[in-house]
Amino acid sequence: MGVLAGRTALVTGASRGIGRGIAERLGRDGARVAVHYGRNEAAAKETVAAIEEAGGSAFAIGVELGSPGDAEALWEEFDRHADGVDILVNNAGIGVSRPIEEIDEAEYDRVFAVNVKAPFFLVRHGLTRLRDGGRVINISSGLARTAAMPNNMAYAMTKGALDVFSRDLSKVLGPRSITVNSVAPGIIATDNTYELLHASEDAWAQAAAYSALGRVGETADVADVVSFLASDAGRWVTGSWVDATGGSLT
Ligand SMILES: NC(=O)c1ccc[n+]([C@@H]2O[C@H](COP(=O)([O-])OP(=O)(O)OC[C@H]3O[C@@H](n4cnc5c(N)ncnc54)[C@H](OP(=O)(O)O)[C@@H]3O)[C@@H](O)[C@H]2O)c1
Secondary structure: OOOOOOOEEEEOOOOOHHHHHHHHHHHHOOOEEEEEEOOOHHHHHHHHHHHHHOOOEEEEEEOOOOOOOHHHHHHHHHHOOOOOEEEEEEOOOOOOOOOHHHOOHHHHHHHHHHHHHHHHHHHHHHOOOEEEEEEEEEEOOHHHOOOOOHHHHHHHHHHHHHHHHHHHHHHHHHHHOOEEEEEEEOOEOOHHHHHHHOOOOOHHHHHHHHOOOOOOEOHHHHHHHHHHHHOHHHOOOOOEEEEEOOOOOO
C-alpha cells in the first residue's frame, strides 16, 4: 500500500512533461489520479496507461484552460469519475519568451489566463470537492525569484501571482487542514524547454550550469518534491515556496 492509498489526485497538464512525471509519481504512491490534458488526448492516455502498468489507477479528463468557464467545465468532467479530490496540483502552464517590445496584449492575457486565472478558479470551483486534510500544490518557477531571463518577464509575473495565491490561500484553507504550497522548478527538460535547451551546441551545458548541481533537471526531480508535500509527511508545510531549482538561485 502506497502512502497515498485511498486518496484522489488531480494533476492539470499531466499529458506531458512535469505534470506527467507528477501524475506517475502520485500514482505509484497509491493515489487514484485524474490525468488532465488540454489538446493531447493520446498523450494523456499514455500517462494513464503508464500509471496502470505500474499497478496504479487513473483516468483522463480533457479541458482546454484559458477561457471563461474552463474551471467549471473541468470539474464537471472530473465529477463523472470521482466524488472528491484530496490533492490538486495546478501544473498546466505556458511560457512566453520574447523581449517586452514584441509581446502584444492578447499574448499577455493568454499567459495570465492559463497560468493564474485557471488555477484560481479551479480552486474557487473546487472548494466543495476538496476534502479536508487535502493538498493544493501550485507549480511555480524559479523565474519568480530571479531576473536571470528577463525575456520571460510576463511568464515570471504569472508565477509571482501564483505564489501570492499559494501564500494567502494557505490561510483560507488552513482551518480545514488543507495545505497550500508553491513548488518552483528550475530548468527541467520537457517540450516547453526544448528550444531553449537546443538553441545552440552548448545550450544544454549553459542550462546545466545554472544549477549548483551542474545538470539540467528531470521531471522526477520535481515529482519527488510534490510527492513529499502530498504525503502525510508534508502536513506541517503550508504557505510555502519550495525551491526545486537544483540550486539555480544560489
Ligand atoms: N520545464 C521547465 O523548465 C519549467 C520550469 C519552471 C516551471 N515550469 C512549469 O511547470 C509546468 C509544466 O511545464 P512543462 O515544462 O512540463 O510543460 P509542457 O511540457 O509544455 O507541458 C505542458 C502541459 O500543460 C498542458 N497545458 C498547457 N496549456 C494548456 C491549456 N491551455 N489548457 C490545458 N492544458 C494545458 C499541456 O497539455 P496538452 O499537451 O494536452 O495540451 C501539457 O500537459 C508549467 O506550469 C511550467 O510553467 C516548467
